[in-house]
Amino acid sequence: MTRGTLRWASVPRENFRAHLAKAEEFGRWMDRALSEGAYDSAALNAVHCVISSCDALCVYHLGRRSRGQDHHEVVLLLDQAKLPDWSVKVIQVHEVLTLKNIVEYESRRLTSGQAAKTVAQASRVLEWARRNLQ
Numbered sequence: 001m002t003r004g005t006l007r008w009a010s011v012p013r014e015n016f017r018a019h020l021a022k023a024e025e026f027g028r029w030m031d032r033a034l035s036e037g038a039y040d041s042a043a044l045n046a047v048h049c050v051i052s053s054c055d056a057l058c059v060y061h062l063g064r065r066s067r068g069q070d071h072h073e074v075v076l077l078l079d080q081a082k083l084p085d086w087s088v089k090v091i092q093v094h095e096v097l098t099l100k101n102i103v104e105y106e107s108r109r110l111t112s113g114q115a116a117k118t119v120a121q122a123s124r125v126l127e128w129a130r131r132n133l134q
Contacts, residue, residue, distance in 0.1 A: 007066065007067040007073065008058075008064040008065060008066055008067055008077055009064065009065060009067045010063060010064055011059045011063060011064060011065050012059075012063070013059060013060060013063050015059050016056045016057075016059040016060035016133060017056075019052050019053075019055040019056035019059055019065070020052070020053070020056040020129065020130070020133060022048075022052040022055075023049050023050075023052035023053040023055075023056060023126055023129065024126070026045045026046070026048040026049035026052060027045075027049045027122065027123065027126050029041075029045045030042045030043075030045035030046045030049055030119050030122060031119065031123075033045055034115055034116060034119050037112070039109065039110040039111065039112055039114070039115035040103050040109060040110050040115075042110075042115045042118070042119050043099050043103050043110050043114070043115050043118045043119070044100070044103045044104065045122075046096055046099075046115075046118045046119050046121070046122035047071075047096055047097060047099060047100045047103070047118075047122075049122045049123075049125070049126055050092075050093055050096045050097060050121075050122050050125050050126075051071055051074060051097070053122075053125050053126050053128075053129035054066075054074040054075070054078050054093060054125075054129070055074065056129055056133060057078055057081060057083065057129050057132055057133065058074065058077050058078055058081065060132075060133050061081040061083070061132075062077065062080060062081055064077060065077070071097050071100060072094065072097055074093075075090055075093055075094065075097075078090075078093075083132050084132070085128060089124075089125060089128050092121040092122075092124060092125055093125055095118075095121060096118055096121050096122050096125070099114075099118055
């Protein structure tokens with residue numbers, strides 16, 4: 001279904017667990033990649049951790065998830081849930097998602113500092129998601 005430019009699909013609420021499990025798995029791998037010096041892998045896992053965290057929240061609170069090609073659309077959908085601290089988390093979500101194209105398609109490599117910041121932001125988003133899924 002499309003509402004304006006926002007594309008979404010209805011999803012049974014109990015499916016939030018699968019998205020949360022994905023977020024946690026990506027979270028474990030981003031931490032491992034960072035500790036092994038695989039900075040691009042750490043950042044890409046952080047991106048997917050954030051996407052899956054947001055999907056879990058959307059499914060749980062709205063019964064929908066984004067189907068848009070642009071991963072930033074999840075932000076517009078999640079905004080509808082009116083969750084606590086969203087005004088702070090939206091900045092972290094945007095910053096992490098912005099790295100997706102850089103890591104996947106550009107020739108430049110992330111530094112250890114960039115990767116560490118991205119992993120820290122994704123970890124905070126995942127923890128926030130867990131708190132809002134109880």
